[in-house]
Amino acid sequence: MSYNGLPLPTDGEKITFKDGRFAIPNNPIIPYIEGDGTGRDIWKASVRVFDAAVQKAYGGKRKVAWYEVFAGEKAKEKFNTWLPDDTVSAFRELRVGIKGPLTTPIGGGIRSLNVTLRQVLDLYSCVRPVKYYQGIPSPVKHPERMDIVIFRENTEDVYAGIEWKQGTDKAKKIIDFINKEMLAGTNKSIREDSGIGIKPISVTGTKRLVKMSIEHALKTGRKSVTLVHKGNIQKFTEGAFREWGYEVATQEFRAQCVTERESWILDNKDKNPNLSIEENAHMVEPGIDFAPDDFKQGVYAEVKQVLDAIYASHGDRRWKSMLMINDRIADSIFQQIVTRPEEYSVLATPNLNGDYISDACAAQVGGLGIAPGANIGREHAIFEATHGTAPKYADKDVINPGSVILSGVMMFDFLGWEEAARLIEDSMEQTIQKKTVTYDFERLMEGAKKVTTSGFANLIIGKMEHHGATDGNHHQHAAHE
Numbered sequence: 480m481s482y483n484g485l486p487l488p489t490d491g492e493k494i495t496f497k498d499g500r501f502a503i504p505n506n507p508i509i510p511y512i513e514g515d516g517t518g519r520d521i522w523k524a525s526v527r528v529f530d531a532a533v534q535k536a537y538g539g540k541r542k543v544a545w546y547e548v549f550a551g552e553k554a555k556e557k558f559n560t561w562l563p564d565d566t567v568s569a570f571r572e573l574r575v576g577i578k579g580p581l582t583t584p585i586g587g588g589i590r591s592l593n594v595t596l597r598q599v600l601d602l603y604s605c606v607r608p609v610k611y612y613q614g615i616p617s618p619v620k621h622p623e624r625m626d627i628v629i630f631r632e633n634t635e636d637v638y639a640g641i642e643w644k645q646g647t648d649k650a651k652k653i654i655d656f657i658n659k660e661m662l663a664g665t666n667k668s669i670r671e672d673s674g675i676g677i678k679p680i681s682v683t684g685t686k687r688l689v690k691m692s693i694e695h696a697l698k699t700g701r702k703s704v705t706l707v708h709k710g711n712i713q714k715f716t717e718g719a720f721r722e723w724g725y726e727v728a729t730q731e732f733r734a735q736c737v738t739e740r741e742s743w744i745l746d747n748k749d750k751n752p753n754l755s756i757e758e759n760a761h762m763v764e765p766g767i768d769f770a771p772d773d774f775k776q777g778v779y780a781e782v783k784q785v786l787d788a789i790y791a792s793h794g795d796r797r798w799k800s801m802l803m804i805n806d807r808i809a810d811s812i813f814q815q816i817v818t819r820p821e822e823y824s825v826l827a828t829p830n831l832n833g834d835y836i837s838d839a840c841a842a843q844v845g846g847l848g849i850a851p852g853a854n855i856g857r858e859h860a861i862f863e864a865t866h867g868t869a870p871k872y873a874d875k876d877v878i879n880p881g882s883v884i885l886s887g888v889m890m891f892d893f894l895g896w897e898e899a900a901r902l903i904e905d906s907m908e909q910t911i912q913k914k915t916v917t918y919d920f921e922r923l924m925e926g927a928k929k930v931t932t933s934g935f936a937n938l939i940i941g942k943m944e945h946h947g948a949t950d951g952n953h954h955q956h957a958a959h960e
């Protein structure tokens with residue numbers, strides 16, 4: 480079997496998926512896209528680190544059979560297409576892959592290949608952990624207080640790519656339709672000289688994303704999941720994301736979670752068991768006396784419903800050890816993660832909010848050079864860094880390969896190859912602590928020595944020599960629900 484004219488490696492086996500689980504052979508074929516721009520330097524360095532770690536951890540009993548697939552500039556050059564069908568088919572067949580960044584032109588030209596891959600393979604959740612590694616320079620005083628995992632919806636929102644350019648017939652047609660059919664009788668209208676974009680946010684896209692974030696939080700013992708939205712302004716998209724997020728939490732994870740608002744009601748009752756419904760409601764909504772009667776009655780009903788439904792199971796402080804589900808408006812969360820990062824643990828966000836917040840969180844723990852990620856669907860996963868192609872540094876052997884290396888760490892954890900993952904993570908942290916770092920860290924660190932992309936990889940590999948080998952037999956193949 481071959482894709483893009485390249486036969487599959489004969490020394491590897493396919494990862495399979497059956498009955499809701501991935502089965503990982505000891506020699507999985509893993510497709511990779513090198514990436515545009517700095518992707519080339521980064522991939523060359525990263526793959527050496529991956530191979531060295533697997534060799535060291537398993538002494539030859541496990542080995543990745545890497546398989547190149549093409550997208551972006553390299554695919555255009557070789558096959559005169561930006562994203563060959565064979566590349567998508569290979570990811571579909573081989574199930575777990577890794578990719579470097581791909582360039583997307585601004586304002587026109589091709590649509591994002593990165594986004595296309597996520598959509599066609601239905602990799603519905605973009606998972607981006609942001610944590611601090613000792614020794615890394617940071618612009619904030621306490622970078623170690625940030626330990627957040629972002630779950631970003633990955634298939635819809637403004638990334639759906641449904642847009643019409645200003646001045647085209649289609650833009651005129653949709654503006655005309657909206658102004659005449661949808662906005663007739665209101666005081667609103669769209670300016671004739673507008674470009675138009677559509678922002679779909681669905682029950683399906685939201686619920687499966689929030690579900691994955693809650694499952695992750697429960698499995699890893701995290702304290703909260705925060706729904707990040709701009710629902711005060713975009714009521715039926717971002718506001719709905721918030722509403723459906725709470726629905727998933729309270730309908731599918733009722734026994735394990737409490738919402739922030741429920742926790743106030745339960746806490747009031749815990750502290751004063753004789754509190755009336757009305758008194759409790761006044762504590763939850765201090766301005767209630769000035770609100771219209773139907774609002775007041777709504778809050779009384781809510782308080783009663785919460786106490787009737789969950790006081791027996793969640794009251795008496797039991798809620799304190801449960802997963803907290805809260806929400807924050809998107810502008811507010813950007814200041815919260817700077818001022819009080821320790822109060823946040825898992826963020827579940829629509830696509831655009833997640834894109835923005837990923838880079839902002841990464842900046843606090845050292846920047847995009849150290850920001851890994853994964854695109855995870857039900858039956859497929861592609862690991863990739865948060866950053867882009869950083870084209871001004873292309874082919875100069877200077878860029879930080881840390882984000883792709885840590886994306887590989889996420890991939891090895893996903894495969895159940897934890898020994899290799901920890902080996903890479905520890906060796907990279909030690910290399911940084913020795914202050915031998917690429918330009919991005921060196922410019923912020925006192926007394927640091929600047930090393931190249933390939934030099935940084937060499938140092939990480941060198942550090943692995945100090946670790947003891949394991950027999951590679953004691954971990955069964957990963958199984959993922």
Ligand SMILES: NC(=O)C1=CN([C@@H]2O[C@H](COP(=O)(O)OP(=O)(O)OC[C@H]3O[C@@H](n4cnc5c(N)ncnc54)[C@H](OP(=O)(O)O)[C@@H]3O)[C@@H](O)[C@H]2O)C=CC1
Pocket residue numbers: 579580581582583584593846847848849863864865866867868869870878879880881882919
């Ligand atoms: N998933 C993907 O493939 C993504 C692709 N892109 C695409 O990448 C292209 C370039 O986007 P751009 O806006 O420049 O964003 P980039 O993320 O590529 O780069 C922005 C800046 O971030 C810093 N940076 C990025 N990567 C690293 C790294 N590995 N090590 C150290 N510093 C790093 C550099 O900062 P400094 O200049 O301060 O050194 C760089 O100039 C665009 O076409 C965009 O669409 C963007 C994001 C994701």
Ligand SMILES: O=C(O)CCC(=O)C(=O)O
Pocket residue numbers: 581582583591592593594834837865867
């Ligand atoms: O696809 C692109 O070019 C940009 C995507 C991006 O910024 C991201 O996924 O974080």
Ligand SMILES: [Mg+2]
Pocket residue numbers: 834835837838865
């Ligand atoms: Mg981005």
